Amino acid sequence: MSFSDLSPLESSPGPKVRAVHDEFHGDLLEVSMGPHHPSTHGVFRMNVTLDGETVVRLKPVFGYLHRNHEKIGENASYLGSMPYTDRLDYLCSMTNNWAYALAVERLSGQAVPERAEYLRVILAELTRLLNHTCLAGFLLQDCGASGTPLMYAFREREKILDLFEALSGSRMMCNFQRFGGCRTDATPGWLGAARALADGYGAFLDEYEELLTGNEILMARTQGIGRLPAKLAVSAGVTGPMLRAAGVGYDLRKVDGYGVYPRFDFRVPIGADGDTYDRYMVRILEMRESIKILEQALRTIPQGPIIDPKARLRGFRAKPGEVYSRIEGPKGEIGFFLISEGGPNPYRYRVRPPSFINLTILEDLCVGHSIADTVVILGSIDIVLGEVDR
């Protein structure tokens, strides 16, 4: 069966590829970009077919970092998988932990104390700040603005990582959430430091935007590049800032209202054109909303236990059943699908990786643009290979 048999399904086939062969155009050239290329953000390869400098075909190649995370999850206890979720998207370990803890809580019907819910929101929003700051820095690096913006971004990132280290003992591999709450409580001093960071972050963003948002070179390199139509984005399962930049206002913090998010006042920024510039701007605006959520959460965090005292961690067993549970991670919808047969390990442990699924449309975005633009487009999709390859 070919795709032409399915005429009403216009959104499915891949991009239209057309190569010109005449006296002005030479042969097509196939270039293997990566896996060891600084612009691929890890070990990722793109088999690019070029007509001159223009991309006519692009096939991503994955798996260089594959270690069968899901198989390891099936052979480890429920708690044993928690530190391993840190290593999926190693920039966002706090949200990975939360997504996994929430899935196990829904699998077993475990309740979470109020204070832990607030602390989870605070940590998730700090993670969002951290991720988007890194992305903005790397995006500029991919455009060729070597060094300065990336170092500005990393200076701020390091302040957030200091907070994570003070709370969990580790900068990046936090292993902090538990089924029924969080591992340790935040001290008043820590909450004060987080408030100081949230208060100062707006000023950093102002400075950063002054440097970049209206920058002529940035605009030339990103506006109209890699345009993603809303219909294709929905069909291809693109989530997170990528989807919202395409003009679809779908944010799981609003749609599912998990945790205590319905109590906070924030807006969901959406883009108009779905190009690389919109993807950059949506993330900048999302950071400003995250600051608002942080201020509200830090002001209203209640006292109380940080973990349900009846929660069982070691020797945890869930009743037979299954669950698919998802949250809005900084890169998109991160979900966990667990099947329990009542044993100490899950029968099936599946991660729904946002950066892997967002890569589905990489070829559609890149075809017709130059090879230099593919680097910027790939940067704006925001992938981490630890999660893509699992």
Place this chain on the structure above:
Amino acid sequence: MESPDQIRSRLLARFPGAAVAVVANPGPAAQHSLLLAPADARAIAQFLRDEPGLRLDFCSNVTGVDWLDREVTEVATTTVPDPAGGPAKLVEQKTKRQQPGYLEVVYHLYSIELRHGPVILRLRTGNRSDRVAVPSLTPVWRSCEFQEREVFDLYGVVFDGHPDLRRILMWDEYKDHPMRKDYVEPDDYEWEPTPHGDVLAKAKAHYPAAEPAAAAPKEEPGP
């Protein structure tokens, strides 16, 4: 949001001959799913996507599950009347049944337009060895493209009608499907036919048909 039973009756009204069953989920999450026969899956998926009351336009998650052959114990209770005229007795009879294994593909659908979900679809293969084909839903939801390739790679489910069904995480020459429950890890992943005793014997046991690789046909670049 309609319950799986309501969606099932809606599907049966639209597709009278289709086999649709509701698979109950006993856990606290109570996410029940719809089991479809592979023959109807493509038409039903398209209906779920386009039907105005459902509009399941977002296929979030596609994954495989491997169910091995298992022995199922069924308890049947029968009432035996007492010949002496006393109260009837309940007699439990246990029968053991071999349930053949199968591979299962699970789709989690949501609606971005109507903000509801999940609706969970399940497709099952005939067995785990030679009847492993199910129809691909990539023509309906593009997000299945890479995820179905992953299920093909790690579980060995063949998706009929997939535009580009290749391995995605393991390398192309790899023979096995590592997410299967009965998968045995090779002793040396990067085995090459070099004569060093133990490893060679183990590798031969794992790749019984390993022969010197024939020269692969060269692909023409571009159209």
